[in-house]
Amino acid sequence: xxxxxxxxxRIATRDNLAEIYxxxxxxxxxxxxxxxxxxxxxxxxxxxxxxxSRVHVAEIxxxxxxxxxxxxxxxxxxxxxGLFAVSAEHRRRGVAxxxxxTAFLDVPREISEIEVLAIPxxxxxxxxxxxxxxxxxxxxxxxFERFNDCVNLTAPLDSRxxxxxxxxxxxxxxxxxxxxxxxxxxxxxRFFDEQFGADWRYEAELALDNNPPxxxxxxxxxxxxxxxxxxxxxxxxxxxxxxGTTPAARGHGIGRVLLWHxxxxxxxxxxxxxxxPWVGPIAFYQQWANCRVDRxxxxxxxxxxxxx
Ligand SMILES: CC(C)(COP(=O)(O)OP(=O)(O)OC[C@H]1O[C@@H](n2cnc3c(N)ncnc32)[C@H](O)[C@@H]1OP(=O)(O)O)[C@@H](O)C(=O)NCCC(=O)NCCS
Numbered sequence: 001x002x003x004x005x006x007x008x009x010r011i012a013t014r015d016n017l018a019e020i021y022x023x024x025x026x027x028x029x030x031x032x033x034x035x036x037x038x039x040x041x042x043x044x045x046x047x048x049x050x051x052x053s054r055v056h057v058a059e060i061x062x063x064x065x066x067x068x069x070x071x072x073x074x075x076x077x078x079x080x081x082g083l084f085a086v087s088a089e090h091r092r093r094g095v096a097x098x099x100x101x102t103a104f105l106d107v108p109r110e111i112s113e114i115e116v117l118a119i120p121x122x123x124x125x126x127x128x129x130x131x132x133x134x135x136x137x138x139x140x141x142x143x144f145e146r147f148n149d150c151v152n153l154t155a156p157l158d159s160r161x162x163x164x165x166x167x168x169x170x171x172x173x174x175x176x177x178x179x180x181x182x183x184x185x186x187x188x189x190r191f192f193d194e195q196f197g198a199d200w201r202y203e204a205e206l207a208l209d210n211n212p213p214x215x216x217x218x219x220x221x222x223x224x225x226x227x228x229x230x231x232x233x234x235x236x237x238x239x240x241x242x243x244g245t246t247p248a249a250r251g252h253g254i255g256r257v258l259l260w261h262x263x264x265x266x267x268x269x270x271x272x273x274x275x276x277p278w279v280g281p282i283a284f285y286q287q288w289a290n291c292r293v294d295r296x297x298x299x300x301x302x303x304x305x306x307x308x
Contacts, residue, residue, distance in 0.1 A: 004060070004093055009102045012055040012067065014043040019064040020057065027085035030129055037236055041083060041124050042069055046206070046233065048121035048199045050075040053082065056103045058095050065090040068099035071119050074110040079304075080119045081139070096138055107304070116144060116300040118278070120199050121206075122233055126150050126278035127297030136298070144300035153282065153291035155240065155274035157267040161260030161289070166253060170218070175225070175249075177257055180208060180215035184224075191224035196244050203242055206232035216261040218245070218254045225249040228258035230266055230274070238271035241278070256288040263289055 012020065020042065021035040040046060042055050051073045058066035069082030081104075086095045104114065116139055118126045127150055130136050167177050180188070185208075192201035207215040207229035218226040228243035240262055245255050266274045275294075276285050285291035 006060055007065070007095060007098070008059045009056055009098060010059070012042075012057040014039070016055075016057060016064065017043060020055070020067045023064055023067065023087055024083065024085050027087065028083075028132075030131055031124070033124075034236060037124075037234060038083075040233060041122060046122040047071065047119070048073075048202050051119075051121075053119075053122075054103065055082075056099050058086070058090075058099055060090075066095040066099055068096065068103055070103035070107075072107055072111060074108040077110050077112045079104065079107055079111045079114045081114055081116045081144075082119055083117070083124055084135070091134070097142065100142055104304070111304065113301055113303050114144070117297075118299060121202055123278075124234075125295070125297055126152070127299040129295060130298050139300050142302070144302045146298050146300050148299040150278050150280075150297050150299060151282070151293050152295040152297070153276040153279050153285050154294040155263055155266075155276055155285070155289050155291045157238075157263060157271055157273055160264050160267060163257050163260050163264075166257045170252070170254065170257065173252065174220055175252070175254065176219045177254070177261070178217060178219070179261070180204075180213050180217050180227075182208060182213075184208075184217065187219075187222075187224050188227075191227070195246055196242075200242050200244065203232045204229055212265075214262070214265060216258045218249070218258060220249070226254045226258055228255070228262050230262040231269075234275070234277075238266045238269075238274040240266070240274050240276045255284065259285070259289060 017039055021038050024038055047053055053071045055067055055069050057064050066086035068084035071080040071082050116128050128135055188204055204215055210231050214231040215229045217224050226245035226249055230240045233239060263274055276291055
């Protein structure tokens with residue numbers, strides 16, 4: 001599987017984005033995306049806390065013929081094989097395998113598992129679309145095992161969701177629903193600290209950075225009890241999520257109102273459909289927003305021995 005001897009493997013920088021994009025947009029033919037979206041995935045530094053992303057490229061004569069992203073999170077004992085592709089005329093010569101071996105050669109010894117693609121907080125896809133069949137063959141050859149699958153749903157945004165009646169009902173029960181604002185940061189710190197953790201706090205911050213903030217809250221007695229977000233990443237695809245309701249507040253119809261607010265925002269931003277990624281409770285989204293299963297992804301992982 002060794003690549004040709006005239007192949008140079010090195011770490012890429014943002015200056016290499018144009019060549020990597022030219023390669024990726026052809027190789028990743030099941031996806032439509034701009035260079036800005038690829039930049040967000042590979043170079044913009046958007047990742048959950050304690051996470052480092054690197055991109056290795058393979059070059060022949062100064063020309064990029066392949067790339068592979070690796071994401072390391074020693075604090076979680078985990079790494080991710082991110083996006084990767086090799087140009088069609090250079091396949092089956094060991095380029096991807098060499099990129100992989102180089103990228104994961106020197107991972108910190110704390111890391112014991114590598115997963116494919118499902119990078120928390122900044123993912124192109126929550127797993128491998130198995131129609132990328134060559135990639136399936138490659139990751140199996142590299143020792144990864146399929147352990148689960150997940151889906152993205154499509155949400156039709158033909159018409160706005162009417163939230164007023166439901167909000168009146170919730171208000172009568174002492175629950176306020178409103179858009180988050182920068183002044184809510186302390187409330188959000190407390191809420192995520194107690195309920196959903198640092199990764200979703202990070203995503204809530206990305207949502208808050210939108211104008212208007214792409215974050216909706218439900219509050220009781222001035223404390224957050226549920227949230228929903230969108231446009232934390234992959235904005236050009238109309239990305240929804242994450243969302244969460246505290247266990248004690250579930251079953252009161254809060255989640256659907258928060259979902260509707262996010263989908264209304266996506267519609268107002270000009271999207272004809274929204275993406276509900278990496279789901280989860282399909283029936284909830286089907287019932288309240290008429291969502292349909294769209295992409296299916298296979299999840300792969302492998303363990304690695306501690307580096308000596
Ligand atoms: C998947 C991909 C990156 C593989 O690149 P590559 O450089 O051809 O892979 P390698 O030559 O290093 O293959 C290493 C091993 O993987 C397996 N493999 C790779 N491609 C394969 C294929 N088409 N059929 C069967 N096995 C394959 C083989 O075991 C191969 O070893 P071998 O050639 O000695 O038998 C390339 O096909 C590609 O760019 N596909 C489109 C992009 C894509 O699907 N990306 C994944 C989504 S992020």
